Amino acid sequence: MAEAKTVLKSKPRASKTRKRTRIQAEKEDQILEAALDVFSKHGFRGATIDQIAENAGLSKPNLLYYFRTKETIHRKLLDELLENWLAPLHEINPEGEPLAEIKAYICRKLELARDYPRESRLFANEILQGAPRIADELQDLKKLVNEKSKVFEGWIADGKLAKCDPHHLFFSIWATTQHYADFDTQVCTILGDADKCDNRFEEAAKFLDQLFVQGLRP
Amino acid sequence: MAEAKTVLKSKPRASKTRKRTRIQAEKEDQILEAALDVFSKHGFRGATIDQIAENAGLSKPNLLYYFRTKETIHRKLLDELLENWLAPLHEINPEGEPLAEIKAYICRKLELARDYPRESRLFANEILQGAPRIADELQDLKKLVNEKSKVFEGWIADGKLAKCDPHHLFFSIWATTQHYADFDTQVCTILGDADKCDNRFEEAAKFLDQLFVQGLRP
DNA sequence: ACTTATTTTTACCAACTGGTCAAAAGATTA
DNA sequence: TAATCTTTTGACCAGTTGGTAAAAATAAGT
Numbered sequence: 137m138a139e140a141k142t143v144l145k146s147k148p149r150a151s152k153t154r155k156r157t158r159i160q161a162e163k164e165d166q167i168l169e170a171a172l173d174v175f176s177k178h179g180f181r182g183a184t185i186d187q188i189a190e191n192a193g194l195s196k197p198n199l200l201y202y203f204r205t206k207e208t209i210h211r212k213l214l215d216e217l218l219e220n221w222l223a224p225l226h227e228i229n230p231e232g233e234p235l236a237e238i239k240a241y242i243c244r245k246l247e248l249a250r251d252y253p254r255e256s257r258l259f260a261n262e263i264l265q266g267a268p269r270i271a272d273e274l275q276d277l278k279k280l281v282n283e284k285s286k287v288f289e290g291w292i293a294d295g296k297l298a299k300c301d302p303h304h305l306f307f308s309i310w311a312t313t314q315h316y317a318d319f320d321t322q323v324c325t326i327l328g329d330a331d332k333c334d335n336r337f338e339e340a341a342k343f344l345d346q347l348f349v350q351g352l353r354p
Numbered sequence: 355m356a357e358a359k360t361v362l363k364s365k366p367r368a369s370k371t372r373k374r375t376r377i378q379a380e381k382e383d384q385i386l387e388a389a390l391d392v393f394s395k396h397g398f399r400g401a402t403i404d405q406i407a408e409n410a411g412l413s414k415p416n417l418l419y420y421f422r423t424k425e426t427i428h429r430k431l432l433d434e435l436l437e438n439w440l441a442p443l444h445e446i447n448p449e450g451e452p453l454a455e456i457k458a459y460i461c462r463k464l465e466l467a468r469d470y471p472r473e474s475r476l477f478a479n480e481i482l483q484g485a486p487r488i489a490d491e492l493q494d495l496k497k498l499v500n501e502k503s504k505v506f507e508g509w510i511a512d513g514k515l516a517k518c519d520p521h522h523l524f525f526s527i528w529a530t531t532q533h534y535a536d537f538d539t540q541v542c543t544i545l546g547d548a549d550k551c552d553n554r555f556e557e558a559a560k561f562l563d564q565l566f567v568q569g570l571r572p
Numbered sequence: 573a574c575t576t577a578t579t580t581t582t583a584c585c586a587a588c589t590g591g592t593c594a595a596a597a598g599a600t601t602a
Numbered sequence: 603t604a605a606t607c608t609t610t611t612g613a614c615c616a617g618t619t620g621g622t623a624a625a626a627a628t629a630a631g632t
Contacts (some may be wrong), residue, residue, distance in 0.1 A: 304557055347570070
């Protein structure tokens with residue numbers, strides 16, 4: 137009976153049961169930061185734990201003390217990402233002025249691309265690979281998009297928005313805005329390494345505004 | 355002096371010097387076909403030779419008899435891809451009717467996305483990773499885009515096209531069309547597995563036409 | 573100060589990776 | 603049909619990969 141108390145003893149990993157230590161919080165952040173870099177560049181299979189560990193300034197076993205597997209890290213990054221990803225969509229206000237709402241949505245998406253390009257690329261990588269790990273989340277997105285599409289259809293019926301397929305409108309907005317994160321290398325190469333590249337997000341906002349607002353005017 | 359004749363003897367690989375055998379042509383095609391599948395899904399680092407070999411129905415050493423390294427296969431795929439990638443851009447006719455030319459260009463790009471989605475994803479993967487292997491080709495693209503941008507600027511000066519930045523116009527066209535290849539999984543999930551998904555390219559053509567033609571009308 | 577819990581390191585593994593080699597098996601040609 | 607050239611195979615290898623076990627070092631609570 138003496139060893140009864142050891143039965144429930146958790147494995148010598150960073151315990152998720154008790155409160156997180158200061159060190160745990162710090163190191164986990166370091167790891168996720170480094171992992172985002174690596175995963176967003178090489179995708180899940182192409183990324184290695186060693187690479188992430190080195191990037192985070194830790195030894196591999198030390199990293200694995202905080203996250204038991206490669207999948208765990210990836211999963212965590214995806215979860216954080218998807219939360220932020222849906223936010224701008226939620227903010228579309230059915231009561232607002234249609235073209236202004238769409239303009240604001242484009243603006244928010246473009247800001248995400250500018251401020252969180254690695255997250256955008258992580259997502260792109262996941263979809264490119266056939267979205268094997270985010271099938272469920274894609275269903276949530278589907279529901280939300282269908283909801284907002286109904287709003288758009290209402291606007292169209294009211295003659296406040298050009299007749300068009302809301303789904304494809306969403307695709308176009310996502311594509312054009314995320315392009316500035318996912319294809320940044322290409323964008324910068326083509327704009328040249330001059331001022332034009334530094335201002336690319338302002339210029340993009342201007343262009344997309346014009347394209348969508350004029351293109352969708354009823 | 356007797357061994358002089360062996361000096362130039364090439365390694366026992368598929369000889370590129372002599373004319374290609376029937377078998378060589380067949381097997382190389384098989385391999386490239388299989389490799390396109392794997393590379394476009396997992397990127398360069400994430401793809402393995404074993405995977406490609408199995409996909410092609412060959413043993414690994416047999417595959418390596420036709421292509422000496424993983425890079426060789428990848429390089430070949432990229433070369434083929436980039437050739438087709440620039441073609442639609444070349445076809446933009448400076449003498450044509452501006453909006454009709456743009457509409458036709460969008461249509462050609464959309465057809466590429468529909469008919470060669472894996473090639474599009476291969477390219478996307480390469481750019482996502484920072485375009486380490488196609489820096490030169492990107493410079494060629496830059497030159498060509500600058501050339502065609504001049505054409506657009508001429509059209510704008512003539513009042514036949516809305517005032518806008520041609521570079522960002524190109525980005526938007528690339529983004530929206532390639533989206534249907536690169537993010538196909540997401541597109542199909544959101545459209546549902548019904549008819550709407552089957553018709554997605556027709557619907558996309560219709561939508562993009564409206565968006566760009568109306569959006570760019572002067 | 574001492575006990576306990578957390579963090580880090582060292583040494584290790586089995587499976588996989590890209591790639592080689594030599595010999596066997598099949599085609600082709602003289 | 604024999605000689606030659608091309609194709610395929612099986613055995614192999616060194617380096618990398620994801621991950622483990624146990625002990626050593628450090629930090630925290632009492």
